[in-house]
Amino acid sequence: MNDLTWRRANGGLIAPAATTLSARVEAMSPLLPPRTVIGRRTAAWIWGLDVLPPGAGQADWKIELLVPPGSEIDHPGCESFEATLPPEHVTVESGVRVTTPERTALDCARWLPRREAVAALDQFLRDGVDLTSLAELAAPAGYRRSKRLRAALDAADRGAESPGESWTRVIVIDAGFPRPRTQVPVMGPHGAWVYVDLGYEDLHVGLEYDGERHHSGTAARDHDQRRRRWLRDEMGWDVIPVSRDFLGRPAPYLEALLTAMLARGWSPPDETMDTIATRLFRLRHPVGRQVR
Template sequence: MEDYLSSPLAGAYGLTHSDLSRMVATGRLQRITRGGFYAGTDPQALAVRARAVGVATSPDVIACRRTAAWLWGLDVLPPGKGQTQWPVEVVVLSRARTPPRRPGVVAYQTDRLSPYDVTTLGGVALTTQERTALDCARWLPRLEAVAALDQFLARGVSRAGLVACAAELGGRRNARRLREVVDLGDGGAQSPPESWVRVLVTDAGLPRPRSQIRLVLPNERVAYLDMGVERYRVGIEYDGGEHHTSAEDTAHDEWRRAQIRRLGWTLVIVRKDELFGSPATFLERVAERLWDGGWRPSPEESVRLQRQLRLLGSPEARHRRYAA
């Protein structure tokens, strides 16, 4: 028997309404919608709730945006949000009945969803990877949009296809945001924070870093920089602390970075508290290291950098730019 049961599916297994009620009473099943039951251990999982919404409403109700990206296996929820806290986002075709208002469901309507944009995964109707990438790039806040797009590009979603779709949306809502996000995308990013760092550096008018730069160390081992500007031999690495907690990990990081510096690279290490609390501090260090490496900004680039540092120094302005 499957973890999720709708009333029709339960009937196919030979279960009557009395059987279902008895199984709910004994704890073998949990009732999660009027006609939906769950036999697993996590009824609040986003995939479970998404399937329940689709089964309980209409085949024209399709998981989209962050919900669809999460179902595709990508890390796209806002920082600090778990899947049990995130609502099920669905798109409803204009010809369909809007699903009943209920807690934990956010519905959008559209008349521009092609049948080719819809597929099924794990029993849930959802937008395809390509359409989900497009929607995330268009509707999510700037930093999170690029982080989502990077993950889709890493999975093989075509940038050329997204560029073509972005061109077709010229003049429509968030079309400019979509074009900018697609241009900023880089499938080499290994985590959302790395994507955020790269966007902040680029937005400041500094030379755009390239992700995952391959370096051959003096002992013939290979190392990869999170990102860097090869022309000026400045590397940028995000250190969130999640995978660097043991003394062995710390020692390995220090050894690896010492070997990279022996190759003539300067490294800027970005800490989690800087990225999420005071990004201007690490951008100043990046600018200083680039200057030391020979970078000379034009007057326009200097003005852009100063403007960005002021913006990032204001929590309100930073929120308007990157979280709205």
């Protein structure tokens, strides 16, 4: 018996010594009851997409199982969710029974927190899933399209190139700003296009998410600064860089965005301004924190 083999003991399953989520799923799959399917975030991982919560480690992530109503698999390495799955929502990938990409995308959109739900949808769309087909799949009875799902579908955008960009876009939209365009093309200095992560073309105002993976280190930071300086001086763009702390403290960045947009001539209706002002106040003064 190798390290990746799950064993039955005392009516349960003994986990293997696998260190990756994919290996644990592959080892467990042959032992699952016939109508049990890998789903949700775990299914997304099988499809090559990382929609685990920020900071979560895949080696410790519980395998999410979709089981028939009234069933349950009680094991600390797994988490069971009751679901009635039409046959067309299930397929086999790498020898594992798993929800189809479309069904997986919808399940993520339904059950994940809003920012993560939209980021997951963005990844699925970028990977080739069609947004129209998702809406059609959500319509039939038994898989009712909820407000939560509809809001996630409406906010999805295949142009996002990272979860950080998706989270940033959702925060901007939820703060009351117009929906920014993703990957705004700007003609570069040598005839090649330069793309602003999120932006308002008519105002030449944008935001860019500087993730740790691609924007850390002196060389990367110097490149970003030169690029944004060129966008400002030569093309008239005001690009606001945001980093991971934007997710926890968005108010200063959103205030900078509002200032830049107003300075460039944005003239929103009073109702929009009231909405933004109210939401910025709430972000500055969360419930439970005394305002002096």
